[in-house]
Amino acid sequence: MSGGGGAPTLLLRLYRFFTGLIIPFVYRSVSRKLRDHGVAAARIHERLGNASLPRPPCLGGPLIWFHAASVGESLSVLTLITRMGERLPEAEFLITSGTATSADLIARRMPPRTRHQFAPLDATGPLRRFYAHWRPAAGIFVESELWPLMLTDGHAAGVRLALLNARLSAKSARSWQKRPETARFILDRFDLMLTQNRQVADSLLAMGADPGRVTVGSNLKSTSAPLPVNTDALASIRTDLGGRPVWIASSTHPGEEAVVLAAHRTLLARFPDLLLLLIPRHPLRGDAVAALITDTGMTQARRSTHEALKPDTQVYLADTLGETGTWYALAPIVFLGGSLEVIGGHNPFEPAQAGGAVITGPHVANFAETYTPLITSGGAIEVADADQLAQAVALWLTDAGALTKARTAAADFVQSQQAVLDHVVETLCAALDLETPDD
Numbered sequence: 282m283s284g285g286g287g288a289p290t291l292l293l294r295l296y297r298f299f300t301g302l303i304i305p306f307v308y309r310s311v312s313r314k315l316r317d318h319g320v321a322a323a324r325i326h327e328r329l330g331n332a333s334l335p336r337p338p339c340l341g342g343p344l345i346w347f348h349a350a351s352v353g354e355s356l357s358v359l360t361l362i363t364r365m366g367e368r369l370p371e372a373e374f375l376i377t378s379g380t381a382t383s384a385d386l387i388a389r390r391m392p393p394r395t396r397h398q399f400a401p402l403d404a405t406g407p408l409r410r411f412y413a414h415w416r417p418a419a420g421i422f423v424e425s426e427l428w429p430l431m432l433t434d435g436h437a438a439g440v441r442l443a444l445l446n447a448r449l450s451a452k453s454a455r456s457w458q459k460r461p462e463t464a465r466f467i468l469d470r471f472d473l474m475l476t477q478n479r480q481v482a483d484s485l486l487a488m489g490a491d492p493g494r495v496t497v498g499s500n501l502k503s504t505s506a507p508l509p510v511n512t513d514a515l516a517s518i519r520t521d522l523g524g525r526p527v528w529i530a531s532s533t534h535p536g537e538e539a540v541v542l543a544a545h546r547t548l549l550a551r552f553p554d555l556l557l558l559l560i561p562r563h564p565l566r567g568d569a570v571a572a573l574i575t576d577t578g579m580t581q582a583r584r585s586t587h588e589a590l591k592p593d594t595q596v597y598l599a600d601t602l603g604e605t606g607t608w609y610a611l612a613p614i615v616f617l618g619g620s621l622e623v624i625g626g627h628n629p630f631e632p633a634q635a636g637g638a639v640i641t642g643p644h645v646a647n648f649a650e651t652y653t654p655l656i657t658s659g660g661a662i663e664v665a666d667a668d669q670l671a672q673a674v675a676l677w678l679t680d681a682g683a684l685t686k687a688r689t690a691a692a693d694f695v696q697s698q699q700a701v702l703d704h705v706v707e708t709l710c711a712a713l714d715l716e717t718p719d720d
Contacts, residue, residue, distance in 0.1 A: 287469070289433060290462050292460060292462075296429055296430070297404075311328055324384075325399070327401070329406070330407035330410030332410075336416065340371070342369060342370075344374070344375060344418055345372055345373070345374050346374075346376075346415065347374065348422050349423040350378060355376065356505060357446065358376065358421075358501065360702065361501065361705060362374050364706050368710065369716065372715070375396055375398065376396075377401075386602070386603060400431075401431070405434070412434060417440050419713040419715060420441070421442075422442070433467070435470070441472050441714060442471045443472060444471050444473070446476075448477050454487065461489055471494060472494060472712050476496070477501075477650055478497065478649065498704075499698060499701045500630075500651055504702040507635060508606025509606045510606045514607050518590060526556070526678055529558045529614065529616065529637075531632070532561075533561050534561075534618055537621045539573060541559065544670040544674065545595070548675060558611065559597065559598050560599045560605060562618060562619065564600040566600070567583065567585055580594050581596040582594045582597050583600060584601050584604070585598075609637055614638060614677050615639055616640040616670060619644075622642075626646065626647050630695055633692060633695045637688065638661070638662075639660060642664060655690075658690040659687055660690035660691030661687075
């Protein structure tokens, strides 16, 4: 257990007071979102710390809790939980997240001895109920989730805490540095802070983190299991394609689809039977993206409405959840969005694991430690606009040797990262004393 002592700052005490006042309004908002996604009332109440599952007995082993806010963060720890379960055969696991989408995807890939709950809101009442029921031995927070009361109350309850795959934007780091005493107090709740790269480690140290608890690691997403593939759907669309060439634009954001579609229009002049498989980051934007495609005059079919892929379809809009692994298995040329706009990029390990070569825009701050060596190795190409994107796709469509070389380099890079997982497991077990029985 970290020796983080001292009293909470005035800012933290004010935060606790005001969250107590606004919690009914916050709960009303988050419950409405969950209800709109068809989440049952009993599960929505988990956001108030009311568990919908019993605590496992944990005979001879600890209950280890992972908190990950989003889909990407949640999926990145599932492989780690599986490996940790093999390392600690008597341990039980709890994973919390905040969205219905993450809950659905976690349920499909749940590791052994693991259960999911929606995370309690960061307020005294929900947290008191959560900790009283689950009594975790350790809490592992993934990436950038720094909820002040969740951390301080967990530490006070004797929970050993770690920040894993730590990622912190420059803006967030500057904001915390304006409140040095509060930042230092919160960071002092952690027994271990395992960062994605040296830049994040330096930011945490500048915020007041104890150097003895900060360790530079690698991006945990490099160790995740490959995305699942629906073999029936894959076979069906391959039949519909009839051997046509395909390229993929995945995880695109507003402003990026226009660039992708312009590149595809250019490519069609040279490759008239080429299909673009377009996967927006947020499927709920399907209507807006479909309208963009219509405006270009290109023909389209839409996955969410079960429209058939025809020989003259030029764009296939894959606006569904949970099928990205199937699409990556379909074509080896993948442009990853979130990179032409200043968003920070998305996970290149997923297409690389599926055998893909990667094209990216320049804005990849969230994966800076990944894209630099991946591009250097030849497993990825960086582009800045529609013309460069079209040129990159055309290169790999016409030069089979260049495409094979890029795919091999990307796969080799992913393989080189796999040893990271065992190191992460051992680091967590040692820092959080996880081999000591909990009950």
